[in-house]
Amino acid sequence: MTEITVKSGALPPSIERFVVAWGEMGEVWGVNRSVAQIHALLYVSERPLSAEEIAERLHLARSNVSNSLRELIAWSLIRRASPLGARRDVYEAEADVFEMVRRIAAGRKAREIDPAIAALRQCVVAAEDDPAVSADVRRRFRTMLDFTQGVAKSFDEVLRLPTPVLARLIKMGGAVARLAGLTSGRAGKRGREKS
Structure with a gap:
């Protein structure tokens, strides 16, 4: 069983497999599994996601998501956005x-x-x-x-x-x-x- 269990039915099977596989590859490269899986989720997401949405979709603790997002921002792999009128920041991955x-x-x-x-x-x-x-x-x-x-x-x-x-x-x-x-x-x- 992996550290992160993607909620069954929360993601299409192909996306779920990509997120899990990216997390496994991340570990081989010396990257924390949750960091890699969050990156994968944001990479395939069609819209920016809030930390709460990420935590819910990947069944992660909110603190783990926050720490992982900081690391991904430090690597410049994702960016934080603060849409006008929104109460929460959202995150999106570099798509290129x-x-x-x-x-x-x-x-x-x-x-x-x-x-x-x-x-x-x-x-x-x-x-x-x-x-x-x-x-x-x-x-x-x-x-x-x-x-x-x-x-x-x-x-x-x-x-x-x-x-x-x-x-x-x-x-x-x-x-x-x-x-x-x-x-x-x-x-x-x-x-x-x-x-």
């Missing part, structure tokens, strides 16, 4: 999947990759002045730092691509690497030509 993925990716980079780069830089600096650290270990630190910084730079460049360009690159898949001659097919051919 490319923008949503950009925000998730940027948040993950800020929380995971950027601190790793900072730690690696400290290791490189500390190792340079430490005679107990061999030249091989210093080289490994620098290699790891260079690699991680390269990943971060590439990551940032991909996130800045206009949506139509990014969508086209995704559809091309491995064709991009083949076009650049980076896969075994063309790379192997080039290697044989040089021999």
Whole structure:
């Protein structure tokens, strides 16, 4: 049984399955299940929902919903709206999947990759002045730092691509690497030509 039980009949079966599956995937990615399920519910909702409606549809404690909404707002995955004359705030998710993925990716980079780069830089600096650290270990630190910084730079460049360009690159898949001659097919051919 999951932490969150969607009230039977409250949602169409396909939407209920999506909400539950998104919550399960969220847990694998290190996101609280209720946060992921609330995000999923708002993503498929045709109109903004109040915290009370979310709590009712997902059978969650109102305090859990409030905390989860704050986290989703911090990730910029949802926004709060205060309609004129309404007594309650409502929430809606970013509906553009490319923008949503950009925000998730940027948040993950800020929380995971950027601190790793900072730690690696400290290791490189500390190792340079430490005679107990061999030249091989210093080289490994620098290699790891260079690699991680390269990943971060590439990551940032991909996130800045206009949506139509990014969508086209995704559809091309491995064709991009083949076009650049980076896969075994063309790379192997080039290697044989040089021999």
